[in-house]
Amino acid sequence: MIFNSKKKKKKRKRKKKTTMVNYKCQNLSFLCSTTMPSSNIHQSLYSTLSKSLSSTSTIKQLHKIHSLLITSGLHQTPFFSGKLITKYSHFKHPHSSSLIFTTISPTTNVYQWNTIIRAMTHNGLFTEALDYYYSMRVSNIKPDKFTFPSVINACASCSGKIETAKIVHEHVLEMGFGSDLYIGNALVDMYARFGELRVARQVFDEMPERDVVSWNSLVSGYSANEEWEEALDVFYQSIVVGVRVDSLMVSSVLAACGGSGGFSEGQMVHGLTVKVGIDVETRVCNGLLSMYFKSNNLKECRRVFSETDVKDAITWNTVICGYSQACLYRESINLFMEMLQEHKPDILTVTSVLRACGHTGDLKSGRFVHNYMDLNGYECDTKTSNILIDMYSKCGYLPAAREIFNKMKSRDLTSWNALINGIIKASQYDEALATFRAMKMDIKPDFVTYVTILSMCTPAKNLKLARELHCETIKTGFNACVIVRNALIDVYAKCGNMEDALNQFENMNDRDIVSWNTVISACSHSEEYNLGFKMISRMRLDGILPNMATILCTLPLCSNLGAKRQGKEIHGCVLKSGFESNVPISNALIEMYSKCGNLRNSLLVFEHMKNRDVVTWTALIYAYGMYGHGVKATTAFEDMKATGIVPDQIAYLAVIFACSHSGLVEQGRLYFSQMKNDYNIDPQIEHYACVVDLLARSGRLTEAEKFILSMPIKPDASIWGSLLSACRASGHKEIAERASKHIIKLNSENTGYYILVSNAYASLGKWDQVRTVRKSIKSKGLKKDAGKSWIDIDNKIYAFSSGDKFFEQYEEVKNLLEVLYDLIAKEGYVANLRSVFHDVNEDEKRDILCGHSERLAIAFGLLNTKAGMPLQIMKNLRVCEDCHTVTKYISKIVQREFLVRDANRFHLFKNGSCSCGDYW
Numbered sequence: 001m002i003f004n005s006k007k008k009k010k011k012r013k014r015k016k017k018t019t020m021v022n023y024k025c026q027n028l029s030f031l032c033s034t035t036m037p038s039s040n041i042h043q044s045l046y047s048t049l050s051k052s053l054s055s056t057s058t059i060k061q062l063h064k065i066h067s068l069l070i071t072s073g074l075h076q077t078p079f080f081s082g083k084l085i086t087k088y089s090h091f092k093h094p095h096s097s098s099l100i101f102t103t104i105s106p107t108t109n110v111y112q113w114n115t116i117i118r119a120m121t122h123n124g125l126f127t128e129a130l131d132y133y134y135s136m137r138v139s140n141i142k143p144d145k146f147t148f149p150s151v152i153n154a155c156a157s158c159s160g161k162i163e164t165a166k167i168v169h170e171h172v173l174e175m176g177f178g179s180d181l182y183i184g185n186a187l188v189d190m191y192a193r194f195g196e197l198r199v200a201r202q203v204f205d206e207m208p209e210r211d212v213v214s215w216n217s218l219v220s221g222y223s224a225n226e227e228w229e230e231a232l233d234v235f236y237q238s239i240v241v242g243v244r245v246d247s248l249m250v251s252s253v254l255a256a257c258g259g260s261g262g263f264s265e266g267q268m269v270h271g272l273t274v275k276v277g278i279d280v281e282t283r284v285c286n287g288l289l290s291m292y293f294k295s296n297n298l299k300e301c302r303r304v305f306s307e308t309d310v311k312d313a314i315t316w317n318t319v320i321c322g323y324s325q326a327c328l329y330r331e332s333i334n335l336f337m338e339m340l341q342e343h344k345p346d347i348l349t350v351t352s353v354l355r356a357c358g359h360t361g362d363l364k365s366g367r368f369v370h371n372y373m374d375l376n377g378y379e380c381d382t383k384t385s386n387i388l389i390d391m392y393s394k395c396g397y398l399p400a401a402r403e404i405f406n407k408m409k410s411r412d413l414t415s416w417n418a419l420i421n422g423i424i425k426a427s428q429y430d431e432a433l434a435t436f437r438a439m440k441m442d443i444k445p446d447f448v449t450y451v452t453i454l455s456m457c458t459p460a461k462n463l464k465l466a467r468e469l470h471c472e473t474i475k476t477g478f479n480a481c482v483i484v485r486n487a488l489i490d491v492y493a494k495c496g497n498m499e500d501a502l503n504q505f506e507n508m509n510d511r512d513i514v515s516w517n518t519v520i521s522a523c524s525h526s527e528e529y530n531l532g533f534k535m536i537s538r539m540r541l542d543g544i545l546p547n548m549a550t551i552l553c554t555l556p557l558c559s560n561l562g563a564k565r566q567g568k569e570i571h572g573c574v575l576k577s578g579f580e581s582n583v584p585i586s587n588a589l590i591e592m593y594s595k596c597g598n599l600r601n602s603l604l605v606f607e608h609m610k611n612r613d614v615v616t617w618t619a620l621i622y623a624y625g626m627y628g629h630g631v632k633a634t635t636a637f638e639d640m641k642a643t644g645i646v647p648d649q650i651a652y653l654a655v656i657f658a659c660s661h662s663g664l665v666e667q668g669r670l671y672f673s674q675m676k677n678d679y680n681i682d683p684q685i686e687h688y689a690c691v692v693d694l695l696a697r698s699g700r701l702t703e704a705e706k707f708i709l710s711m712p713i714k715p716d717a718s719i720w721g722s723l724l725s726a727c728r729a730s731g732h733k734e735i736a737e738r739a740s741k742h743i744i745k746l747n748s749e750n751t752g753y754y755i756l757v758s759n760a761y762a763s764l765g766k767w768d769q770v771r772t773v774r775k776s777i778k779s780k781g782l783k784k785d786a787g788k789s790w791i792d793i794d795n796k797i798y799a800f801s802s803g804d805k806f807f808e809q810y811e812e813v814k815n816l817l818e819v820l821y822d823l824i825a826k827e828g829y830v831a832n833l834r835s836v837f838h839d840v841n842e843d844e845k846r847d848i849l850c851g852h853s854e855r856l857a858i859a860f861g862l863l864n865t866k867a868g869m870p871l872q873i874m875k876n877l878r879v880c881e882d883c884h885t886v887t888k889y890i891s892k893i894v895q896r897e898f899l900v901r902d903a904n905r906f907h908l909f910k911n912g913s914c915s916c917g918d919y920w
Contacts (some may be wrong), residue, residue: 192221393422
């Protein structure tokens with residue numbers, strides 16, 4: 001009701017004003033038609049018409065007064081013609097202003113020329129304004145000091161008119177107006193807008209008098225041209241001389257603070273705005289928001305935004321775009337929806353939100369924004385269409401992406417690249433390749449295209465295509481591009497060709513930090529861990545400083561190799577570099593320490609983190625699972641949910657894995673059901689494999705097989721592999737044979753599953769099938785992963801391979817193992833020859849078992865460390881049943897602790913037992 005009464009008051013006020021103007025018009029009509037002495041009429045008309053023109057609020061009223069002026073014959077007088085020209089320009093009718101000027105031409109009155117030049121400039125018709133100025137000069141009409149501010153503004157607003165601007169400046173000096181304050185301000189602004197900052201400063205310095213506009217013009221000029229330090233210096237000078245700052249100057253200074261990274265200065269300026277009482281002005285608030293976003297001070301951004309009383313479209317746009325740039329995509333989308341209730345966003349904000357929808361995979365919001373654009377008449381140019389294609393591609397909705405692409409009138413490189421990238425993300429590799437070939441018929445690919453299409457080779461494991469594309473990059477000259485070279489290093493390494501990956505790296509002339517990060521990551525992926533550490537040393541010698549990505553690439557080397565010392569060194573580097581607050585790095589540290597056998601340090605990193613995400617908790621849960629602490633893992637999972645963090649697919653995989661390795665069968669099954677029922681997460685093949693492992697490890701093989709057969713999705717080799725792996729330990733021959741047949745039918749490209757099948761047939765004594773499987777492995781060109789183990793002694797990593805006889809102290813290791821075998825045999829050890837899957841005699845099988853890599857590492861460690869000192873061994877494959885038994889016996893005989901990490905988990909062997917409880 002209050003709002004309605006206010007509206008009624010405003011309406012009455014407008015009506016009253018309109019009535020008054022109409023009343024004046026009626027009086028004017030009377031004055032124009034009455035018979036009075038001419039002097040009286042003249043005086044009365046001038047007074048009334050002047051007041052009426054000043055108070056005119058609609059174009060209709062202006063037309064009425066214009067008619068009365070024509071009737072009275074006053075419309076061509078300098079005063080009223082000038083007033084009419086000005087008034088029509090205010091109503092955005094520059095054509096009418098021009099017509100009036102035409103009716104009074106030729107004129108020698110400088111006021112009339114000034115009004116028409118000002119009218120054109122006011123309406124953005126800068127070329128026309130300059131044309132009038134030229135005509136004025138040609139007509140030998142001498143400009144006055146009121147002519148030049150509009151002319152100078154017109155010059156400044158016409159791009160490429162710097163020569164004209166200089167000529168106008170010469171006219172100013174010729175006519176002696178160089179010391180005029182308003183002209184000086186206009187000149188400073190003009191030269192600043194042209195980027196002629198040296199001239200702008202010279203004009204400023206030569207001004208005998210300056211006001212706040214003078215200082216604003218120079219500060220904003222420096223700021224607009226990204227001369228941040230100079231902008232701040234001039235601002236400080238203005239304060240020293242006592243200039244009272246206003247919102248315009250503050251907004252320019254805040255832009256300079258944001259651009260220069262001078263955020264302490266920005267806070268000082270913020271304090272000054274509070275002191276002078278302009279901190280609540282919308283323009284100032286917008287400047288503060290922009291500056292705080294650039295400093296990544298989101299807390300202050302939120303505070304300024306919430307305290308801004310009057311939010312205009314710029315306020316909303318700044319915050320929405322700021323959140324999006326800060327990767328706070330959900331907040332950006334939510335604010336956009338809120339903004340629509342009050343303002344219409346500009347195209348920059350709309351596209352920013354579309355990108356946010358793409359990053360979050362929020363198809364519903366993305367389609368809403370797209371529909372809003374269509375309904376509100378936003379122009380869908382090439383750039384906007386590209387963003388829409390990218391958004392739909394990232395949201396996994398390719399049909400919409402293709403539809404937009406097909407409707408585009410003109411496509412550029414970004415259009416094609418966005419579509420190809422979307423098709424690759426959808427794993428439609430053949431379609432992506434076909435689109436790439438179609439693109440080459442329409443437009444020449446750029447380096448982004450080749451990087452994008454090369455990324456397809458990795459998941460497709462298509463080394464042949466990678467080489468073809470490599471040849472194309474050489475022909476097109478893009479092979480010289482660092483970004484393309486980096487992509488080739490990555491692709492070759494992930495396609496199993498580390499030799500070519502290293503060749504690409506070594507032949508680069510201008511490596512960047514990404515090149516080093518990529519080759520370090522490639523070493524980790526290819527299990528060339530020692531080479532990875534050598535690359536890190538080379539990088540330091542080359543004077544390349546590591547960044548956060550380097551640390552994230554390096555920590556997996558430590559994790560996989562169990563290199564605790566190097567891991568701690570990197571942690572120290574993180575602390576020195578100030579990266580400890582970075583959540584992904586802290587997450588990687590938790591994983592590194594847990595995989596290096598230091599669960600305590602993992603917990604310390606976790607406890608010191610101020611911010612945690614779902615990945616943080618997942619790393620902790622997985623760490624507990626690796627050590628067999630199933631109850632602690634489930635407790636952590638529940639604690640995560642209690643903090644409000646929603647578990648994702650990977651978190652559920654980690655907690656079910658932890659239950660599997662701790663014998664918590666019912667708890668694991670409960671979590672599997674909870675995924676879909678409570679969080680609407682569809683279980684993926686990895687979750688099903690984990691449940692099969694959960695059941696099989698607990699000896700429920702029949703139940704596990706039934707579970708597989710009831711799966712709503714087709715089981716892959718990982719599913720049957722989990723079952724077959726458990727059969728090896730339990731000796732369940734029928735299920736093992738059925739699982740083996742399923743794996744062979746699936747025709748997997750993973751060598752590990754064929755080895756598993758081969759070993760299963762070997763344990764069943766079916767040597768013909770063993771030979772058939774191994775022949776199949778050979779024909780497919782697959783390679784068996786050799787068993788490798790590592791041990792860290794005195795900060796040096798020693799590596800051992802199964803059957804290795806060519807390492808330092810081999811004879812001593814062999815002799816020690818023979819002594820240990822005699823001792824453990826007396827304790828009751830009998831070799832489990834089922835762990836050898838070769839058709840050889842029993843003595844040869846025993847020799848094969850003795851050469852397993854973890855035994856060599858343990859013996860080497862016993863020879864080279866003090867008595868009683870715990871040993872830590874890392875292995876790339878799962879520990880075999882016999883090695884597990886042998887290590888338990890040796891830990892009892894030598895009274896040492898052995899912490900062994902295999903492909904699945906950690907085993908702490910102590911005094912004849914293992915922490916896994918034989919759930920390995």
